[in-house]
Amino acid sequence: MATRHDTVALLAHIPLPPLDLLSDARARGAQCIWGGEPLTTATAIDLGERVTNDAHWFPRACLRCTRSAVRAARNSHPGQCEQCVDGTALCETRHALHDLLLELRR
Ligand SMILES: [Zn+2]
Ligand SMILES: [Zn+2]
Numbered sequence: 001m002a003t004r005h006d007t008v009a010l011l012a013h014i015p016l017p018p019l020d021l022l023s024d025a026r027a028r029g030a031q032c033i034w035g036g037e038p039l040t041t042a043t044a045i046d047l048g049e050r051v052t053n054d055a056h057w058f059p060r061a062c063l064r065c066t067r068s069a070v071r072a073a074r075n076s077h078p079g080q081c082e083q084c085v086d087g088t089a090l091c092e093t094r095h096a097l098h099d100l101l102l103e104l105r106r
Contacts, residue, residue, distance in 0.1 A: 006096070007100060007103070009048070010093075010096050010097065010100055011045075011046075011047045011048050011066075011070075011100075012047075012048040012050075013073065013093070014047070014069050014070065014073045015069075015073070016033055016047065016050065016059055017033065017034070018052075019050075019052040019053075019055070019057065023036070026059070027057055027059070028057070028058075029044065029057075029058050029059055029060035032044075032060070032061045032062040032065050033047065033059040033060065033061045033065070034061055034062075034065035034068075034069065035061075035062060035064070035065045037062045037064075037065070039060055039061075039062060043062060043063065044060040044061070044062070045060060045061050045062070045063060045066045046058070046060055047059040047060060047061055047066075063104060066104060067101065067104045067105070070097060070100050070101050070104060071101055073097055074094065074097040074098055074101055077091075077093060077094050077097060078091075078094065081093065081094070
């Protein structure tokens, strides 16, 4: 599945499991970063480049796990965001996470 550039930018804010706890296959994007499902180019969702201790890696995930990670990020976001304290309707990040979630439902 192809992702738009702003989707990748947004996914960069979604917390991932720590690199040193991941198997080799997960760390290099052969398997879903969360569930370990085998991925193909057609099914994988690119989570953007990450840098951990100077190591550059490119995690990927399956649609189902990405959807629940985005949902969790959207739900926990307002508690960590100053903008959202004034009202979630004003927050662009929350809107973007919400739109991404709708996009992933398709
Ligand atoms: Zn998965
Ligand atoms: Zn916010």
